[in-house]
Amino acid sequence: MPPQNNSRNTIIFIVIASIMLLAYSFFVMEPQTQKRREAQQAAAEQASAPVTAPSPSAAVFTEDRTVALGANGARVPIETATLKGSLTLTGGRIDDLFLTNYRETIDADSPAVELFRPEGMEHAFFAQFGWSGPNIPGGVPGPNTPWRLTEGATLTPTTPVVLTWDNGAGLRFTRRISIDELYMFTVTDTVANFSAQPVTLTPAATVMRQGVPPTLGRNQVLHEGAIGTFGDGESYSTTQLKYGGWGKKKAPEEHESTGGWLGITDKYWMAALIPDQDERIEAEFRVSGPGEPADKVHLAGMLGEAHTIQPNTQITETRRLFAGAKRAEILTGYQDSLDLPRFIYAIDWGFLWFLTRPIFIVVEFFYGILGNFGLAILALTLTVRLIMFPLANKSYESMSKMRNLQPKMEEIKKKHPDEPQKQQQELMALYQKEKINPLAGCLPLLLQIPVFYAVYKMLFVTIEMRHQPFFGWIQDLSAPDPTTIWNLFGLIPWDPSSAPLIGGLLGGTFALSVLAIFYGLTMWLQMSMSPQAPDPMQRRIFQLMPIVFTFIMATFPAGLLIYWAWSNILTIFQQYIIMHRLKAANPIDDFFARMKKAKA
Incomplete structure (x- = not known):
């Protein structure tokens, strides 16, 4: 030349x-100079069932966390070396969680990083587990189900808690929730059928964010939004939907997978649902509700394999929830111990991952x-x-x-x-x-x-x-x-x-x-x-x-x-x-x- x-x-x-x-x-x-100057005008929504479309709730939010926590019913404290918060007995929802090892700023007196936020506050963020099934006499547990605490008082790594609910028509639901020393919840649901007829139920779980905070999804170099890894048991790939593009299609994005995982991720933190890795699931990422895209409900949900429960028998379903910091050695540890495909790619390594990692x-x-x-x-x-x-x-x-x-x-x-x-x-x-x-x-x-x-x-x-x-x-x-x-x-x-x-x-x-x-x-x-x-x-x-x-x-x-x-x-x-x-x-x-x- x-x-x-x-x-x-x-x-x-x-x-x-x-x-x-x-x-x-x-x-x-550049710092964002435009801030939203009005509270959300459209209704935030809650799920009538874990993977069905959310229904509107009040658009007037409280800034007092104590008020929001009280409005969601009786609570079970959560205390570990890395997490602090509570879960509500109304719906059995995990909706109050702080990461105690991380602070909002470098100041010594800075508050701990918030991960989950209860409904009733702006930008509520939580996880919920349940069941779905057509024409079930007495119904199945949903977001307003009044669970009873029948075992344990505080959820810690050494003391799990047990919740129960009877639908009054022959079905008894028992939920055992445990947590490890880091960020993994294990939810074990047992359903006993005391009726005279067989029933068919499908396990369900969702992670839901009711409106996106203005600080999220602004950086084009970074992925924040929906994330999931899906495959057929042999080959897996990771799907990402940024907040800006998530929901542009009216229909939800659906995936079928054997095992895998899915959830909602921020820059450093993530809430991810994890089924049994041998179970066939149907996963979806959905955005619904009126108003601006950032005011809508963003939902990552999954349905497991249907179970037919004969009279006087019971079935058990185990699902997990990762709710914590995306630290490399922690993700790798769960990836190896639970055989999770590509869990380390919850970190956005970018298109030059072969150099970045x-x-x-x-x-x-x-x-x-x-x-x-x-x-x-x-x-x-x-x-x-x-x-x-x-x-x-x-x-x-x-x-x-x-x-x-x-x-x-x-x-x-x-x-x-x-x-x-x-x-x-x-x-x-x-x-x-x-x-x-x-x-x-x-x-x-x-x-x-x-x-x-x-x-x-x-x-x-x-x-x-x-x-x-x-x-x-x-x-x-x-x-x-x-x-x-x-x-x-x-x-x-x-x-x-x-x-x-x-x-x-x-x-x-x-x-x-x-x-x-x-x-x-x-x-x-x-x-x-x-x-x-x-x-x-x-x-x-x-x-x-x-x-x-x-x-x-x-x-x-x-x-x-x-x-x-x-x-x-x-x-x-x-x-x-x-x-x-x-x-x-x-x-x-x-x-x-x-x-x-x-x-x-």
Whole structure:
């Protein structure tokens, strides 16, 4: 490829990448400035049966959790080392749950993360188990069934609870609920038939969210919404429906599967229904109700295999509910112990999962040695650089030789000022004589782009990175650097994002932080060591690139800036050694020469 075309294509690539990153920063990463200003006008809905269409309920919500909990009937407390909450005896619904190991913010007094929320509050979120069957005398347990607590007082890992309900027509339902030390509920339902006629029942379960909080489903890089893994017992695939697209079709999305799992996931948390892995199920993802899409009821439900219960006999059905944090080793543990297909893919590893997961494993390995995820990211960067070292070495040698050839290249241009084709021919001859490949300098950069994205994805979606400190003011590697030039990096007690009209920009795209500025300086120095573009306009564009990317990268997680700045430093070090050895002019040697001359 002729050098002019190569330079032009490189500039086009960088400009397009810059435009994409700026658009992403402005439209995705910016804080949402529009908040819904009115309460939900449409009715939220509750299920009349676990997998049937919800029916409207009151649209006036309470902000007092105690009031909502009391309105849902008598309760059974839930207490484990990782969970705290309660379940209601009205409907046997698990609807009040906090993750005690996780806080909303990094503040020490921040409240625990809420997972489930009772009906009656805005954006209620809960799980329910039951049965369905046509023409059952006395009915089956539903959302308003008054269960009785017949065994146990508090649900803990060592004390399960037992609920019972008699439908008055010969059917007795007994529900045993247990929980492990982490996030797995086991619901064992026994149905005894004391009537004179056989009955046919189908086990059912749902996870339901009555309206989507405005903070969810806004990021296009991340999946939040419906998720499930379905298959035929041999091959399984994972289905995802983002909140924005979930429900666009009027008909529910249905799947048949042997085993598998399904539920509703947020960035770090998930509620998932898990049948027996040998059972044939019918699963559906449904959105229903009036109003805006975000105000509708979002439901993930499943029906198991129908059971015919003969008189004076009983059947037992076991289902599980995962309700907790999507921590990799926990998901892997359940995947192995329960033989759950692809449960680790509840984490949104992205389309580069084959890079994201190994990078995460490497980071966790270094964390086990170093005890700090920031240091683990530095070690990961060094590992990546070592893997690319041979290729990068050849690339930097080629770039250093290109830099040495620039005077000759300028002579060729002056020699044939009006003959571009002649210039290209002589330049290609010069490259062949010096054994230089003009494209070699771009290859390491192109190879690092997918690694860069995979690191970003890993930092963004894995809960292991959440609220993890580095050193000094960096207390959350998964969040942007909190410092900003607009309040002199914290010296002025003022939040720039609160400024009228421009707060979103000052707190987002233009929030120049210490890490962003340091990253920009490393990028500027690295580009200064590369061969100069022959065209003045091209040189100007390359000179502006560090400034543009400094603003863009300011909105990215601090861990990613640490990775990229450290990678730049390693690149500069490697490139300097090669340039110094080949006696190529470089800004570092020029700086020291000027310093030496000034002292003299």
